[in-house]
Every structure is written in C-alpha cells, then in structure tokens.
Amino acid sequence: MPVNNSYELKRFVDSAVREVRVTDIHTHLYSAQFDDMLLWGIDDLLTYHYLVAEFFRYTSMPYEDFWALAKQEQADLIWQTLFIQASPVSEATRGVITVLKGLGLDPGARDLEAYRTYFSGLRTEDYIKTVFEVARIKDVVMTNDPFDDEECLKWQRGIQADMGFHSALRLDVLLNDWQLARIKLGKKGYLTSEILDEQTIAEVKRFLLYWVDKMNPIYMAVSLASDFAYPDDSIRTYLLEECILPVCRQLNMPLALMIGTKRSVNPDLRLAGDSLGKSDISALENLCSSYPNNKFMVTMLAREDQHELCVTARKFKNLMVFGSWWFLNNPSLIEEITRMRMELLGLSFIPQHSDARVLDQLIYKWGHSRQIIASVLYDKYKDLLDAGWRFTEEEIIRDVKYLFGGSFWEFTRKAL
Ligand code: RAT
Ligand code: ZN
Numbered sequence: 016m017p018v019n020n021s022y023e024l025k026r027f028v029d030s031a032v033r034e035v036r037v038t039d040i041h042t043h044l045y046s047a048q049f050d051d052m053l054l055w056g057i058d059d060l061l062t063y064h065y066l067v068a069e070f071f072r073y074t075s076m077p078y079e080d081f082w083a084l085a086k087q088e089q090a091d092l093i094w095q096t097l098f099i100q101a102s103p104v105s106e107a108t109r110g111v112i113t114v115l116k117g118l119g120l121d122p123g124a125r126d127l128e129a130y131r132t133y134f135s136g137l138r139t140e141d142y143i144k145t146v147f148e149v150a151r152i153k154d155v156v157m158t159n160d161p162f163d164d165e166e167c168l169k170w171q172r173g174i175q176a177d178m179g180f181h182s183a184l185r186l187d188v189l190l191n192d193w194q195l196a197r198i199k200l201g202k203k204g205y206l207t208s209e210i211l212d213e214q215t216i217a218e219v220k221r222f223l224l225y226w227v228d229k230m231n232p233i234y235m236a237v238s239l240a241s242d243f244a245y246p247d248d249s250i251r252t253y254l255l256e257e258c259i260l261p262v263c264r265q266l267n268m269p270l271a272l273m274i275g276t277k278r279s280v281n282p283d284l285r286l287a288g289d290s291l292g293k294s295d296i297s298a299l300e301n302l303c304s305s306y307p308n309n310k311f312m313v314t315m316l317a318r319e320d321q322h323e324l325c326v327t328a329r330k331f332k333n334l335m336v337f338g339s340w341w342f343l344n345n346p347s348l349i350e351e352i353t354r355m356r357m358e359l360l361g362l363s364f365i366p367q368h369s370d371a372r373v374l375d376q377l378i379y380k381w382g383h384s385r386q387i388i389a390s391v392l393y394d395k396y397k398d399l400l401d402a403g404w405r406f407t408e409e410e411i412i413r414d415v416k417y418l419f420g421g422s423f424w425e426f427t428r429k430a431l
Pocket of ligand 2: 041042043370
C-alpha cells in the first residue's frame with residue numbers, strides 16, 4: 016500500500032514498530048531451565064541495581080545495613096524512597112510503572128502488596144510467555160559465563176535448546192583477569208602458563224571450543240574498560256590474537272566488544288558501583304583493519320564516543336554497531352544516538368538491546384525504545400516524502416524488521 020501523506024506515514028510507522036517481533040541481542044536473562052538464575056517479579060524489579068544506585072542518593076543508610084536486609088525488605092525501602100517519597104521520574108523508576116501497566120496492574124493504586132500477590136500466583140514458564148507476548152519479543156540472547164560455577168553446573172547437567180533463548184559466550188574473566196582465569200581453568204583441568212606459550216594457546220582454544228559445543232553461542236562477548244588498548248603488550252592482546260580471533264574466524268562467529276566501563280568505582284554499591292569512561296577508538300580501528308575476516312559487534316558506553324564509533328563503522332564492513340548501552344539507555348540519549356546512526360549508517364546497525372536483568376524489564380525497555388525509534392524513523396521517512404520519494408507500507412515493514420533483528424541475524428551469518 017503506497018504512503019500518500021504524513022498521517023498515513025505516522026500510522027504505518029507506529030504500527031510496524033509496535034507490532035514487530037524483536038530479537039533482543041544482549042540480555043542477562045536465562046531460560047526457565049536455569050531455575051532461579053532467571054529473575055522476575057516486583058521484588059527483583061525494585062532491587063535492580065540501577066534503582067539501588069538511585070536509592071543511595073536519597074538515604075543516609077549505611078551500605079552494609081542495606082545489604083544485610085532480605086530482598087523483600089530492600090524492595091520495601093526502595094519503593095518507599097523512590098516511588099512514594101518522590102515521584103518516579105527517572106528512567107529506571109518509570110520503567111517499573113510501565114511494567115505494571117503493561118501487565119494490566121494499576122500503577123496508580125501504589126499497592127505494593129497487591130503487586131506481590133499478582134506475581135506470587137505465576138509459574139515461570141507461563142510468565143515468560145506472557146512477557147514475550149506483551150513486549151513482543153521473538154527471542155533473546157543470554158549472557159553465558161563459562162567461569163561462573165553455578166551456571167557451569169547447569170550446562171553440565173544439560174540445557175535443552177530453547178527457540179526463545181540463545182546463548183552468548185562471555186569472556187570477561189579470560190580477557191580481563193588472567194590470574195583468576197588461570198586458577199579457574201586449572202580447576203577444570205586445563206594446563207596454562209603465565210605467558211601464552213604453545214600449550215597455553217592450545218588449552219585456551221580447547222576450553223573455548225568445549226563451551227561453544229556446550230552452549231552453541233551466537234557470538235562471543237567481552238566488556239572492556241575505558242582504557243582498552245589494542246595492540247598493546249598485555250596478555251589480553253595475545254589472547255585475542257592467538258586464541259579468540261582465530262576460533263571466531265574458524266566458526267564465522269562475531270566477537271562483541273562492549274567498551275567503556277570503569278568497574279567498581281564504588282565497591283560498597285556492589286553491582287551498582289560500576290561507572291564509565293571515554294575510550295580510544297583507535298583500538299577498534301586497529302582490530303577491524305588487522306582482522307578483516309573477523310566480525311566485531313560493538314557498543315560503547317560513553318556518549319562522547321558515539322560519533323567516532325559511527326564513523327568507524329562506515330570504514331569497516333566487519334563492524335556492526337549495536338545498542339544504547341546501560342547509562343545510555345535513556346530516552347534523550349537513545350534519540351540522539353539513533354538519529355546520528357541512521358544519518359551515518361542508514362539501516363545498517365542494531366539500534367537497541369535491552370540489557371534486561373529481570374524478565375519483566377523487557378516490557379519497559381522495549382516499550383520505551385520502540386517509541387523513540389519510531390519517532391526517529393518517522394522523521395527520516397517524512398523528509399523523504401517531502402522531497403518527493405515514494406514508498407509503500409510494505410517497505411516500511413521490511414525496514415523495521417531489519418532494524419529489530421534482521422541486521423543482527425544477517426551479520427552473524429554473513430561470510431566476510
Ligand atoms: O547493564 C547492566 O546491567 C550492567 O551491569 C552490565 O551487566 C553490562 O550491561 C554488561 O553486560 O557488562
Ligand atoms: Zn549487559
């Protein structure tokens with residue numbers, strides 16, 4: 016159906032973006048088979064680390080007193096402080112309200128006990144289906160850590176393939192803490208040395224291939240500090256060159272680089288204590304140009320790095336930019352970043368991932384992002400319409416599908 020005017024355009028774009036089933040390429044969710052590793056429900060929503068950080072801006076409570084409380088008591092405090100004693104205008108607090116509304120609960124009632132009662136009557140498997148339906152999710156990619164003992168145990172016991180949950184092999188320990196990685200590798204029977212000699216290279220590759228076989232990941236991934244440099248004289252550079260990049264090439268598997276963290280600037284806040292810093296784009300340029308047969312999916316955490324990242328993606332077809340990550344996952348920044356990416360890259364990027372740690376968050380993270388992506392898309396099509404370009408509703412649907420999953424799957428499958 017042709018798009019004749021801006022009213023039709025708005026209707027078509029809004030409906031295509033609202034209806035499209037999303038592939039969420041980076042989450043911290045797990046399928047039901049991982050039992051209580053999958054977080055969901057009001058108490059997990061309220062104790063999300065984004066909200067914990069905000070809670071401590073209002074309270075004088077000592078950190079250790081907070082951490083000594085049971086989860087439900089922490090949730091009570093956060094509810095009182097961030098929702099009742101002040102209005103929940105921040106993105107993370109607003110998210111809880113959007114979730115309640117999406118589930119058909121009444122946020123205006125402010126009745127925490129009633130919300131708890133609702134969740135206590137649910138079965139995990141059914142609730143996953145409900146959330147996927149409400150948030151219109153096709154599938155999600157988990158974050159799977161082969162250095163996490165609890166998680167490894169689950170994989171060893173056998174995890175069945177689940178169409179809704181794909182895996183991603185996360186390599187933070189290996190690439191960011193070689194001492195710890197060696198200890199853990201040793202316990203699993205892999206023989207490594209301090210330096211990357213022949214045997215260590217072979218053992219690390221054996222370890223990677225073992226977990227690829229077990230988890231069947233779509234990509235490998237690592238988060239990197241803002242001072243990430245490549246190449247340099249660190250063990251990380253050698254691990255990348257000798258182990259990870261060759262295995263990724265062999266398997267035609269992308270490596271996701273999440274660049275720009277400053278971990279644990281306030282350890283008292285635990286998971287909420289990480290921050291960010293500006294990074295040097297030349298590390299990424301060096302990787303993309305030295306390894307044209309490797310595929311890199313990249314997101315950067317500092318707002319200041321977004322423009323350089325876009326320009327770099329114009330230079331390297333083996334680089335796929337994704338998501339408005341973590342501290343950037345706020346409406347004003349998603350809007351700015353998505354607009355810039357579309358202007359520089361057309362549709363050849365992955366606009367968003369949720370980073371959800373709690374299942375229910377899919378509802379708000381995607382709900383909020385869809386609205387913004389739709390409004391940016393509308394503006395771009397409107398410019399085209401005004402300039403005399405003619406297009407159809409089917410073409411809008413095609414573009415929207417590409418943005419919400421197509422570009423990701425195409426990139427993972429493409430041979431360089
Ligand atoms: O967004 C988050 O929840 C962060 O704590 C991190 O998990 C980050 O997304 C990461 O994957 O390292
Ligand atoms: Zn994450």
